[in-house]
Amino acid sequence: MKVLVATEKPFAAVAVNGIREAVEKGGLELALLEKYTEKAQLLDAVKDADAIIIRSDKVDAEVLDAAKQLKIVVRAGAGYDNVDLEAATAHNVCVMNTPGQNSNAVAELALGLMVYGARNLYNGTSGTELKGKKLGIHAYGNVGRNVARIAKGFGMEIYAYDAFCPSEVIEADGVKPVASAEELYKTCQYISLHIPATKETKNSIGHALLSSMPKGAVLINTARKEVINEPELVKVLEERPDFKYLTDIMPGNHAELAEKFAARYFSTPKKMGAQTAEANINAGIAAANQIVDFLKNGNRKFQVNK
Numbered sequence: 001m002k003v004l005v006a007t008e009k010p011f012a013a014v015a016v017n018g019i020r021e022a023v024e025k026g027g028l029e030l031a032l033l034e035k036y037t038e039k040a041q042l043l044d045a046v047k048d049a050d051a052i053i054i055r056s057d058k059v060d061a062e063v064l065d066a067a068k069q070l071k072i073v074v075r076a077g078a079g080y081d082n083v084d085l086e087a088a089t090a091h092n093v094c095v096m097n098t099p100g101q102n103s104n105a106v107a108e109l110a111l112g113l114m115v116y117g118a119r120n121l122y123n124g125t126s127g128t129e130l131k132g133k134k135l136g137i138h139a140y141g142n143v144g145r146n147v148a149r150i151a152k153g154f155g156m157e158i159y160a161y162d163a164f165c166p167s168e169v170i171e172a173d174g175v176k177p178v179a180s181a182e183e184l185y186k187t188c189q190y191i192s193l194h195i196p197a198t199k200e201t202k203n204s205i206g207h208a209l210l211s212s213m214p215k216g217a218v219l220i221n222t223a224r225k226e227v228i229n230e231p232e233l234v235k236v237l238e239e240r241p242d243f244k245y246l247t248d249i250m251p252g253n254h255a256e257l258a259e260k261f262a263a264r265y266f267s268t269p270k271k272m273g274a275q276t277a278e279a280n281i282n283a284g285i286a287a288a289n290q291i292v293d294f295l296k297n298g299n300r301k302f303q304v305n306k
């Protein structure tokens with residue numbers, strides 16, 4: 001059976017070696033489609049694939065139609081909004097992600113953005129410290145937990161809201177659970193966003209929540225740009241000269257934000273939260289191991305289209 005690694009942006013060589021080792025040890029064959037530039041190349045490569053490992057690559061109904069033997073797609077990473085889950089289910093294809101493998105990398109970047117914000121984007125002026133400030137973690141999943149762990153070292157007072165994670169789990173980490181997103185934003189000067197982009201969360205971070213934040217508000221986004229209501233974010237930045245927005249996902253209105261709010265807005269040039277050697281290797285190898293375990297033992301633990 002053939003496992004295809006289809007990556008517009010390839011894995012590091014050391015990760016590919018680890019993937020190959022895991023795949024071959026499982027008695028499977030590895031095929032590589034790296035740095036492809038046309039969708040047609042992907043459509044051709046998936047024809048005889050039983051399993052596919054992807055990164056931010058799009059797997060839509062057309063790709064699934066072309067992949068007649070496909071049984072499983074694994075997104076090496078956490079967010080899987082690049083895969084059409086309904087179409088995959090209709091094609092009887094199992095979709096998985098590799099949760100937790102890049103969480104520390106993203107969390108470290110979130111804290112880095114917080115320091116950058118507190119020190120006025122390193123512009124040479126006197127800033128503030130994170131110690132003693134209230135941090136609100138919006139969604140207490142794999143990344144959120146790592147943010148809490150690191151922020152404790154900075155001496156921050158940490159709160160969290162998660163729609164599904166029980167408050168006892170949050171409390172057990174020495175973090176204060178709150179009952180709603182509204183309460184979190186009202187309470188915390190710093191908010192670090194870790195919600196996935198879903199029907200419920202898209203465009204959900206807007207004027208009502210952001211304008212309720214305390215003085216000196218800083219919003220850190222290492223989640224997805226789709227969760228932000230961009231026109232309403234502009235309104236908040238216009239109304240509140242104390243509000244800062246720092247993101248790892250360049251917004252649709254980046255040019256407007258960069259021009260109007262240069263001193264209080266920053267975006268990484270491209271999403272780089274998970275771009276560390278460690279995360280790359282961990283996620284790629286985890287994807288390969290999950291495929292072997294699924295094809296040999298039927299393990300569906302990380303399936304996301306249940």
Ligand code: NAD
Nearest residue numbers: 078079139140141142143162163164194196222223273274
């Ligand atoms: P995760 O699945 O471990 O955690 C997500 C958490 O969100 C879960 O605890 C879930 O209960 C909670 N949640 C879901 N819907 C919610 C809602 N409506 N309100 C409140 N909480 C809700 O995911 P993770 O690994 O922590 O990653 C979080 C997000 O970060 C991903 O979905 C992805 O979009 C993004 N991400 C970005 C990068 C990057 O490079 N910047 C890398 C990895 C992940």
